[in-house]
Amino acid sequence: MRPALLPLVLVLVSAACDNTITSTEALLPLEAASLDSTAGSWRMIVLSGPAQFTVAAPAAETSAAYAAELAAIKSAQSKLTTAQRSSIAYWAGGGVLRWNQLVRDLVARFNLPPAPRADGTYPVPDPENPFADPQFPFANPPYSARAYSYVAVAQYEALKTAWYWKYQYNRRSPARIDSGIRALMPVGDLPAYPSEDAVISGVTVEMLKVLFPAAVEEITERAAEQRNAALWSGKAAASDVAAGLALGKAVAATLIARAGADGMKNAVGNAAQWQALADSAVARGEIPWISQESPPRPPMLPNFGQLQAWLMTPADVVTERPPAPPSTSSDQMKQEVAEVRRTVEQLTREQLAVAYKWNDGGGTYTPPGHWNDIAAEYIRDARMSEVRAARAFALLNMAMHDAAVGCWGVKYLYFNPRPIQLDPSIKTVIGLPNFPSYPSGHSTFSAAAATVLSYLFPQAAADFDVMKEEASISRLYGGIHYRSDIERGKEHGGRVGGYAVRFAQQDGAN
Amino acid sequence: MKASVFGVLLLIVPLATSVQAQTIDDGLLLPRRALGVGVLYGHDSWSQYWEGDLKRANGNIGTVTTQSVTWVAGYGVTDRLSVIALLPYVWTHASQGPLHGMDGLQDITLAAKYQLFTTPFTDRGTLRAMVVGAAGIPASNYTPDFQPLSIGLASRQFSGRFTLNFQAHRGWFLNGSAAYTWRAKVTLDRPAYYTDGQLFLSNEVAMPNVFDYTVTAGYQSGRLCIPISLSQQRTLGGGDIRRQDMPFVSNRMDWVKLGGLVMYSLPAPRELGIRLGTSWTASGRNVGQATTLTGGLFYLFHL
Incomplete structure (x- = not known):
């Protein structure tokens, strides 16, 4: 290589090997669109009212104490x-x-x-x-x-x-x-x-x-x-x-x-409870869920479904549940297992990308985190005041918590096996969650989140709907859920999200 | 022409597909207007890996096997300049657990090897120095986000390599080679990821650069050439695999490997060479403790 060529090569190398990362969530200084003075x-939601906690009156702007505070700020700003x-x-x-x-x-x-x-x-x-x-x-x-x-x-x-x-x-x-x-x-x-x-x-x-x-x-x-x-x-x-x-x-x-006192302390359960879940499924004539991990791992938070919800009473939680899944011995289940197998074996690169985009598995911020990621950009772009931004995140995350409570309750009610348990020849392109299949958590979370975000940002409702559909079907592409898990999960999540929307419609913020 | 056949045979050290390292680090060149073409089969497998510094097995993957078929071609532009191309097709498979293997065309590598000088050294042999520039780009749209079952890291890269070779008149040779590899960011299908102690709100992943070196000693007599090598890769940055986490594309992947090769050029046709190699991972970080076997056939055309 001639020495004269060396600088040119180095320029080409540095251009080809660009390592600059672009964040999708840069935040500019917040200038709120409204003071939201009311x-x-x-x-x-939890407090009795704004006066539950009293904030004592401040010293006057003209007081010596306050003057000293102003002087301290000037001093700090100077260095x-x-x-x-x-x-x-x-x-x-x-x-x-x-x-x-x-x-x-x-x-x-x-x-x-x-x-x-x-x-x-x-x-x-x-x-x-x-x-x-x-x-x-x-x-x-x-x-x-x-x-x-x-x-x-x-x-x-x-x-x-x-x-x-x-x-x-x-x-x-x-x-x-x-x-x-x-x-x-x-x-x-x-x-x-x-x-x-x-x-x-x-x-x-x-x-x-x-x-x-x-x-x-x-x-x-x-x-x-x-x-x-x-x-x-x-x-x-x-x-x-x-x-x-x-x-x-x-x-x-x-x-x-x-x-x-919300029930989280008891969510893990114990070995006797885990066995009772399997026994109950067998007693109903169904194949019980078995951990596919090696060594077998206890199921994830079997009692999470008993947690206190934010916007739903325990009776609401039960009322909104989806119907039972197809029996593990039914023809419909056989067809759904076959669909999972066929889908994974014929997966396109675009479908694989959808499976990865919404994987949100171990080591990630989880599906609720993904929907917070999505919401954050809309909240930022709307230049919401701090209190209005907090409202948006509270509505979104109450709906997703209630979706988790509802979904986990149903998962452990039916204790349904994953596709690879019914057909071990199925291989997954994403990690297999260690809890029962029905209904799909992603679909429930996503429908609840999309329902709330569509209320808060109606101009983007069609986008949220596309995201919800994509997040939900990604679990079929991944090889870890049947279609009925996904469909019933979406319906369930939509109903749960409705509670947050109805709360928001009459909370005085509109 | 024996040395020339070996030149093609030595084009690559055993493909360490668990870390997708491809190096072109020997001290040999093709003669002018000679074209070497070959196919190399690689079999790389491990049942234990280093999660950061912690060596462990994982029942959810069992033994991970990576097979590859690599097409190799080299051409002597002049007696001092050879160009080389490599293109592997890779298959991965986990013996246990639910995860699906992957397969596809991995990265195409184009390299130019230039002899800086050759000179008699003492009265016992010849000393040669070479530089190699190599560029690699993914040859298909595969995902690097399914480690350890992705077929590669999907990063564009460029490496600069310097090689010093001493060839004794009595058949012994000693080869030292070191390279620095610049790697471009990779793009994932997801909008955020956690690595090296923080959450990144981006689908882009900065890839740390890599330093590697190989020391090879061997003996060549008649149609047989038997080199053994020690090679080390150091990734200059990147995070460790966290406890019970999956590996990630930009992990700090380090290893030390010992390797051996047997290369033989047939009595007839004299242009045909065979290569069998093996390597073993002595130590590592965020990689599998791989054992590799390679076999290849090469043919030399004089144009």
């Missing part, structure tokens, strides 16, 4: 480091959206099943010992649906309360009061006391410490960074932040108490 009167500036830019994207991204990260990190022991048994993740192997939690789809919903509901309740008190006191942002303080992130007309950033920080950190205790250090750092960003940016003073933090933590305590 949000303090929007309907509560901001690059790291501080970048955390301001990060949190300017919106606290609700940022935390939603961070929770998806946590779910993906903790969505790994325990490895088997040498004797072929599996340890159970222990919330009292979260740093051990296996780590706690195993953030599988039901666990994560619940986790996303608790964070979203807690944020939403806390922000409605914050909005109520903001408009009681109408204290302005430091950057609005003192021309010597720069607004380093968008500072609008929203009253600053209590700080919405600190409310989100406080409520979220407390919820996540319970849901993902092994990540406590990182969660705490992030939450503190969010409060500091509000302070350094001239958006909130120290007393705005302190009041917001206290309010957020107080609201979290209410939600944490609910989570402690």
Whole structure:
């Protein structure tokens, strides 16, 4: 190679070997389309009302104490480091959206099943010992649906309360009061006391410490960074932040108490219960589900179907259930097994891509995380205020939690085998979930999510419908679900999503 | 012409398909206007793998076997410059568990090998230095997102290689070769993935670059050539497979392998060569402990 050619070759190599990654969810500084000044009167879900927690009146804008707070902000702004500036830019994207991204990260990190022991048994993740192997939690789809919903509901309740008190006191942002303080992130007309950033920080950190205790250090750092960003940016003073933090933590305590009694503690069950599920299927003349893992793994969260739902009573949960699946000995079942086999063996590259796009299996943010991923871009593009963004995520994630409760209840009611159990010659192109087949969790989650998102973003309803259909059929392409699992799952999920839509229609936010 | 047949035989070290490494690292060239064409069969299998640093088996995959048939061609443009092309078809299979194997055309590799110098070294032999530039691109739209059963990593890549070769008059030879490989990002069919300690909200995956080297010693006498080799790959970045997770395309895949080859050029026709090889993975990270067997037939045309 001639030396003169070398630079040309290097240019070609660097162009060919481009390694720059484009994020699909970049967040620009949030300038909310509306203040949503009436949000303090929007309907509560868990709290009795916005005055359940009292926020004491702040010191006057003219007080010496407040003047000292303003001076502290000026001092901080005069010596901001690059790291501080970048955390301001990060949190300017919106606290609700940022935390939603961070929770998806946590779910993906903790969505790994325990490895088997040498004797072929599996340890159970222990919330009292979260740093051990296996780590706690195993953030599988039901666990994560619940986790996303608790964070979203807690944020939403806390922000409605914050909005109520903001408009009681109408204290302005430091950057609005003192021309010597720069607004380093968008500072609008929203009253600053209590700080919405600190409310989100406080409520979220407390919820996540319970849901993902092994990540406590990182969660705490992030939450503190969010409060500091509000302070350094001239958006909130120290007393705005302190009041917001206290309010957020107080609201979290209410939600944490609910989570402690919602049934999650009993969701794993025990060996006698697992055997009873199989015995019950045999007694009905059906082939019971058997784990296809090696060594066989206990079924995932058999009692999750008994968890408390957000928007459905226990009677609603039972009423909305789909009918029984085709009998494992029926001709219809034989035809559906044959369809799975035929589909996988004749799979096109496009169908394989659909199976991978919606796989959302172990190590990922799960199907509920995927729908949060989808929703986040619509929420961002609509420039929703923090409280309205929290509402959207709360509605979406309550529907998906209730879908998980409903779906898991039906899965363990029928304990139906997966296609490869009925025809071992079937091979799957995605990982095989370790729980009964009927109905499809993906289809239930996706229909519930698409129903809620179509209500919130009606202009995109057709897109959500396409996504729901694609997510659902991806399970047939993957070789892990029969068509009736998918069809009944979609119908069920749509009905469950309807509860969130009916709640939203009369919550005072429209 | 013996050395020339070996030149084609040595074109590639055993295809380590578990990590899809393809190297062109020997110290030999084809004579001007000679065309070598061959077919190589590779069989690579492992039942244990390293999950990060942890060596383990997995009942949900059992033994993973990767077979390949690679078409190889080399041509002597001048006595100092050879060009080489490789194209493998790959099949994967897991002996246990539900997962479907995959198959398809993997990556086409085009390489140019240039002799920088050749010089007598002491009075015992000849020292030669070569550079090789090689580019690889996926030859089909296969997915790299089904490790360990994907047929490859689906990354465009370019490697620059330097090789020093000492050929003793009495038949012994020693070969040292090292390469740096730049790898382009790959695109997945999904919108997000978790690796190396964080969630990426993108369908694109940055691929860490790779350094590898091979030291080969051997003896050549008459129609027989028997080299043994030690090779090591170091991936310069990437995350480990997490506990009980699937492998991922951009994992830090490292290995040390020992290999041996027997190459024989037939008495008649003299242009036909046979190659049998094996390699064994001594240590690794985020790869299977593979044993490979390769067999190939090559024919040399003088144009």
